[in-house]
Amino acid sequence: MKNNINKNLSSIQISGIRQFFNMIGQYDNVVSLTIGQPDFPTPEHVKQATIHAINENKTTYTHNAGIIELREAISNYVHDSYQLTYDPSNEMIVTVGASQAIDITLRTIIEPGDEVIIPGPVYPGYEPLIKLAGAKVRYVDTTANDFKLTADLIAQAVTDQTKCVILPYPSNPTGVSLTEEELQDIANVIKDNQIFLIADEIYSELVYDQPHTSIATFSSVRDHVIVINGVSKSHSMTGFRIGYLLAPEWLAKHILKVHQYNVSCASSISQYAALEAIENGRQDPSEMKKEYEKRREYVMWRLDKMGLEYVVPNxxxxxFPKIHKQGQSTFDTAIELVEKAGIALVPGDAFSTYGEGYMRLSYAYSKETLEEGLDRLENFLSN
Known part of the structure; x- marks a missing residue:
């Protein structure tokens, strides 16, 4: 029976981030800067709206695409924030987190033999979903381009089998983003090709040095683009599992079929919580962002003092600093950091082979935790 399961699963492993996080649990007195989990509580008004939804018995199935009130709120929000125009009645789907949105999109557009271009290093959640959909992953090395998947790199990577390009910006693990000009260049490459663009913009509310621009604002490629977003990172609502996707009507109606047979609908209670967050919590992300920005500046200052190289995350x-010990893999160096210094960072090879030599540091932790962790890192490096 062991040989009768889906063959695509044989090459798929549990996320390297989670593997490492679970592994370090056996060690005592370790400062972990590993997980991308906001350390802020869900806003109080959102929690109260959740309780109210339960008390009002809003606990039944909803429309497959999500309650219309939430879709209308999302439509207004993306228009006001990013100048995107999507019809709430037929161009958006409320999903079980951004991950499910990516999954059902790939399963809609991908066929066996297709190729999907993704930058390396990159969040490890894309490759398994691409493979499960029957496609091949084509990594593009971005380490010499400040971790940016540029128009030139895309043009060089495109083949006759290319079906989709994933733009995961702002980026996990590097924190970099793309400028409006860089996105325009990518749009110019894509517009005359039969290639989809998945723009994973889950961190769009957390940008520091420039406003976030969505590639879907360029009319020349709007028909190519599926925008992925949600409230997990923006409103510290990871456990609510509410994401959403925006797509042209002709495509959204097909993605909705996959979504319907996959989960029927997102949690009704969580949808009402997200409605409150998006309608009445527009300022919630900015308050969190102010604190993240302070932490970012502090972390960069400490890494500069240690002489570590990194690309400024915006x-x-x-x-994603370069931390490399001669003759040792990044994973082994990360284990040594845990064992000898009591500090945990995610080894860069968890984000593809192009992350080798780097480590991801999450500053979604308190200033006190960051201070202690960076003190331990500095002591390790100086010794």
Whole structure:
């Protein structure tokens, strides 16, 4: 019976981030800067709206695409924030987190033999979903381009089998983002090709040095783009599992079929919580962002003092310094950091082979935790 399961699963492993996080649990007195989990509580008004939804018995199935009130709120929000225009009645789907949105999109557009271009290093959640959909992953090395998947790199990577390009910006693990000009260049490459663009913009509210621009604002490629977003990072609502996707009507209606047979609908209670967050919590992300920005500046200052190289992150809450010990893999160095210094960072090879030599540090932790962790890192490096 062991040979009768889906063959695509044989090459798929549990996320390297989670593997490492679980592994370090056996060690005592370790400061972990590993997980991308906001350390702020869910806003109080959102929690109260959740309780109210339960008390009002809003606990039944909803429309497959999500309650219309939430879709209308999302439509207004993306228009006001990012100048995106999507019809709430037929161009958006409320999903079980951004991860499910990516999954059902890939399963809609991908066929066996297709190729999907993704930057390396990159969040490890894309490759398994691409493979499960029957496609091949084509990594593009971005380490010489400040971790940016540029128009030139995409043009060089495109083949006759290319079906989709994933733009995960602001980026996990590097924290970098793309400028409006860089996105325009990518749009110019894509517009005359039959290639989809998945723009994973889950960190769009957490940008620091420039406003976030969505590639879907360029009319020349709007028909190519599926925008992925949600409230997990923006409103510290990871456990509510509410994401959403935006797509042209002709495509959204097909993605909705996959979504319907996958989960029927997202949690009704969580949808009402997200409605409160998006309608009445527009300022919640900015309050969190102010604190993340302070932490970012502090972490960069400490890494500069240690002489570590990194690309300045302008989004999310990650930084990706180069930490490499001669003759040792990054994973082994990360284990040595845990065992000898009591500090845990995610080894860069968890984000593809192009992350080798780097480590991801999450600054979604309190200033006190960051201070202690960076003190331990500095002591290790100086010794």
């Amino acid at each position: 989004g999310a809450f990650y930084i």
